[in-house]
Amino acid sequence: MQIAEEVVGQIQAGVLKPGELIPSESELVRTYGVSGGTIRKAMAEVRASGLVETRHGKGSTVVDRPPVRHRSSDRFRRSHRQGGKAAYLAESAQSGATAEVKVLHIGPVEVPAEIADRLGVDAAAQVLARRRLYLRNGTPVETATSYLSWDVVKDIPELFAENPGGGGIYARLEDHGHEFAEFVETLQARPSSKVEAAELALTSGAPVIRLVREAVTTSGRVVEVCDTLMAADQFVFQYRIPAAD
Amino acid sequence: MQIAEEVVGQIQAGVLKPGELIPSESELVRTYGVSGGTIRKAMAEVRASGLVETRHGKGSTVVDRPPVRHRSSDRFRRSHRQGGKAAYLAESAQSGATAEVKVLHIGPVEVPAEIADRLGVDAAAQVLARRRLYLRNGTPVETATSYLSWDVVKDIPELFAENPGGGGIYARLEDHGHEFAEFVETLQARPSSKVEAAELALTSGAPVIRLVREAVTTSGRVVEVCDTLMAADQFVFQYRIPAAD
């Protein structure tokens, strides 16, 4: 812990600059006069602080800046959609980062039990799943799967396309008479499993956030459920809560 | 990783039951025929999964069940306050758990830079801080510090008391003409530092959530900023977002 604190301190004090390689583990072994295993644990601590990125065979680099993106609750404003951008790209445009969306799968699937409950469909029903991976500056930060009731999507061919058109799927749904009343988001943070860590290019155990969003129409129906897994270090969430009675 | 998966599998399969001690590390060394260091790392993996709690000198126990509490965004409804309960206790009443609040400190402090910014006060200003620790079923789950502008609180003696009376500090503020318009919550999840883990009785590195809430009055002023640190495994957050234009 002492060694880790010293290294972190050197980074924060600017002795080690962003983009720079920090001393190798064997070098630290020599300078501190401790064994390799101890240095390994110290470096694991430094990594956990998020100030450093380690690559096997190369070394550890001071990270340029923890790239955090804001998720504010006004990202569902219609005015963002009418600008011709999906929520994700609308946000990225504000922060000046390169954003990319990779579509992993679009097609009918058997609905997972938890989603069926939220969508209000039968347990064995077929739904449309749209699974995609979001990248930011080339690194994956988020996987998201939208589930849509079949009877809602069957008349909207755009929802089967990789690119659903300007404004994203929410705009298409409103085009077809599904007017949204509200979105309900449920968040939970937990350590990542191994496969999740691999998907999001995280070290195993690094925190992830699971966010499940229900899109509720003015008729009270949940037409879409979006199940999202995010690298926790990449996001800050902001919600405005009216002080209702 | 293989050993960790096998142990986790045994827990999930019910071979190892909640409350039960799992085999000791030296026992695992014998059964798997690997060295102690390897077992240590495997157990660290199992711990990270959250299925197990380890106590030095005793062993590792299968955790009974992760007790999760909901934080819904309607917990600031005035009707909850008028019922004579603070937000925290109002929530706990719904979930049937024993809740406890321990006041750690109430008094004037020099305002932290980040808070000064949000409160809209000078950098060196004095503010009232109310620091408290929330316990659930006897274990700490959350620390929270409320910061209030001095000129707001100086006329409200209840805010200096351990128990500010029915409805909590928000009710007292509204009693004195500060009517709330909205609350803005900002969340971020990250691994816990050593001291944070100690405060919340977590294993170091387990995810925590930092939540900062600003209470905004109808006159547009932020009268309170509440800085909260929570054990991530204890909370699920839910927010309702109106589909505004």
Add this chain to the structure above:
DNA sequence: CAGTGGTCTAGACCACAAA
């Protein structure tokens, strides 16, 4: 190829818990 991080070993010593 040399240097780096990643994993493992066998053993030592310490601190804590419970009988």
Add this chain to the structure above:
DNA sequence: TTGTGGTCTAGACCACTGG
């Protein structure tokens, strides 16, 4: 006192990187 987890050592071997 015994058994537990927690930390460290000195050294081995492997896999990856980049010249």
